[in-house]
Amino acid sequence: xxxxxxxxxxxxxxxxxxxxxxxxxxxxxxxxxxxxxxxxxxxxxxxxxxxxxxxxxxxxxxxxxxxxxxxxxxxxxxxxxxxxxxxxxxxxxxxxxxxxxxxxxxxxxxxxxxxxxxxxxxxxxxxxxxxxxxxxxxxxxxxxxxxxxxxxxxxxxxxxxxxxxxxxxxxxxxxxxxxxxxxxxxxxxxxxxxxxxxxxxxxxxxxxxxxxxxxxxxxxxxxxxxxxxxxxxxxxxxxxxxxxxxxxxxxxxxxxxxxxxxxxxxxxxxxxxxxxxxxxxxx
Numbered sequence: 427x428x429x430x431x432x433x434x435x436x437x438x439x440x441x442x443x444x445x446x447x448x449x450x451x452x453x454x455x456x457x458x459x460x461x462x463x464x465x466x467x468x469x470x471x472x473x474x475x476x477x478x479x480x481x482x483x484x485x486x487x488x489x490x491x492x493x494x495x496x497x498x499x500x501x502x503x504x505x506x507x508x509x510x511x512x513x514x515x516x517x518x519x520x521x522x523x524x525x526x527x528x529x530x531x532x533x534x535x536x537x538x539x540x541x542x543x544x545x546x547x548x549x550x551x552x553x554x555x556x557x558x559x560x561x562x563x564x565x566x567x568x569x570x571x572x573x574x575x576x577x578x579x580x581x582x583x584x585x586x587x588x589x590x591x592x593x594x595x596x597x598x599x600x601x602x603x604x605x606x607x608x609x610x611x612x613x614x615x616x617x618x619x620x621x622x623x624x625x626x627x628x629x630x631x632x633x634x635x636x637x638x639x640x641x642x643x644x645x646x647x648x649x650x651x652x653x654x655x656x657x658x659x660x661x662x663x664x665x666x667x668x669x670x671x672x673x674x675x676x677x678x679x680x681x682x683x684x685x686x687x688x689x690x691x692x693x694x695x696x697x698x699x700x701x702x703x704x705x706x707x708x709x
Contacts, residue, residue, distance in 0.1 A: 440486045442517040444533065445600035447482065449474045449511035458508075458637045458699075467635060467699050473508035476638035479515070479539060480613035483528055485601050486519040490526060491545035493605065496649035501613055502551035502642040502693075503528065503541035519543065524550060553642040553693055557675055563667040569705040570634045570672045570698045576662055580626035583658035585680060587611060587619050592652040609651045616643050616650055620678035620692035623658045627676050628696065635702035639673055640695035646688045650680065657683040663693075671697040 451459035452472045458464050461472045480501060487495045509515060515538055520527045525544040532538055541552040548554070562576070595615055596606055606612055611619065628636075650656070657680075664675040673695055680690045700706035 439518055439520040440489060442482060442486055444514040444516050445482055446512045446514050447474050447478045447509065447600055448598040450478070450595075450598055451475060452511065458635050463635060463702075467701055469508060469510075471510040473510060473637065474513070475614070476503065476505045476508075476539065476641055477614040477617035479503070479505075479509075479517075479530055480617065480641065480643070482515070482517040482530065482600050483519065483543065484603065484613065486517060486528075487526070487543050488603070490519060490521055490543075495543075495545055496605070496610060496645060498546060498645050498648065500525075500544045500546070500548040500551055500642070500644050501528075501541070502543070502548070502553040502640075503539045504552055504556055504640045505539045505638060506537045508637070509538060524548070528552075547644055547646070551642055551644075553640050553695070556640065557664060557695075560664055560666045560675070563665050563672070567667045568665055568672055570631050570700070570703050571628065571665055571674055573629050574627065574631065574662060574665060574674055576665060578627070578662040579660060580623065581659045583623045583626055583660070585619050585622045585656040585658045586654065587615055587650075587652045589652045591615070591618075605649070609653060610649045611652060613643055615652070616690060617641055617692055619650065619656065620658065620680060620690075620694070623660050623678045624696075627660050627662060628674060628698075631674075631698055633703065634698040634700075634705075636696050636698045638695070639671075639697040640675075640693075642691075642693040644691040644693075646690055647682075648690055650690055655683060656680045656689065668697075670700055672700065673697050 528541040530538040
């Protein structure tokens with residue numbers, strides 16, 4: 427990957443090339459990734475999953491921190507606006523003392539996502555700091571997520587990514603690093619692994635159309651690999667709302683079932699579109 431550099435206030439910003447991520451979930455009927463569903467909800471078309479954009483930052487992070495980033499590093503993103511299939515975007519990273527600042531822009535320089543990255547467990551990550559500013563939604567404002575409560579937990583969840591699923595992902599990944607060929611999971615697949623716990627957290631909320639509002643990966647004893655059986659546990663941290671969405675913030679901790687030791691944590695903000703649910707149908 428060719429990485430350009432430009433001067434910044436507190437360091438040299440690494441700028442990745444323009445890439446065109448693919449909407450690999452476009453065939454999932456009724457999802458935000460399907461053109462018809464997304465258009466009905468006011469989007470330009472089926473959206474590229476935010477987890478796909480995470481992969482584009484990895485070469486910048488390896489340049490900053492080395493391959494050890496996959497062992498104990500952090501990647502935390504807030505998504506500002508969605509992209510559609512084949513829309514060109516560029517990732518940027520500006521190093522700092524405690525963490526790097528991350529941005530992704532499209533060709534018109536519209537901000538797609540922003541965040542942070544570090545080579546250590548980062549309590550001051552972008553998502554962690556943003557979560558602290560969120561106001562808890564009153565229960566009267568929660569309909570789609572009515573069965574979800576702060577403090578809810580689930581344990582003993584079987585999580586696995588098959589080698590075949592990784593191979594399929596590598597067919598369209600924008601940054602095909604050599605380590606992925608050896609079974610190391612890129613961030614998009616780490617999120618996919620943790621997303622296997624979704625139904626244990628949100629239950630029947632799956633009837634509404636959801637999308638990622640924010641994602642964070644914290645490697646603890648990584649990297650994670652395809653073909654390995656992991657066990658997950660979850661905890662709900664917050665329920666919030668906006669005029670268009672209900673939002674749930676939760677962790678998935680991914681452990682090695684043989685040792686019981688946590689290998690990684692993935693934190694989600696899932697946003698559920700009110701206009702996609704009959705519970706919010708206007709009279």
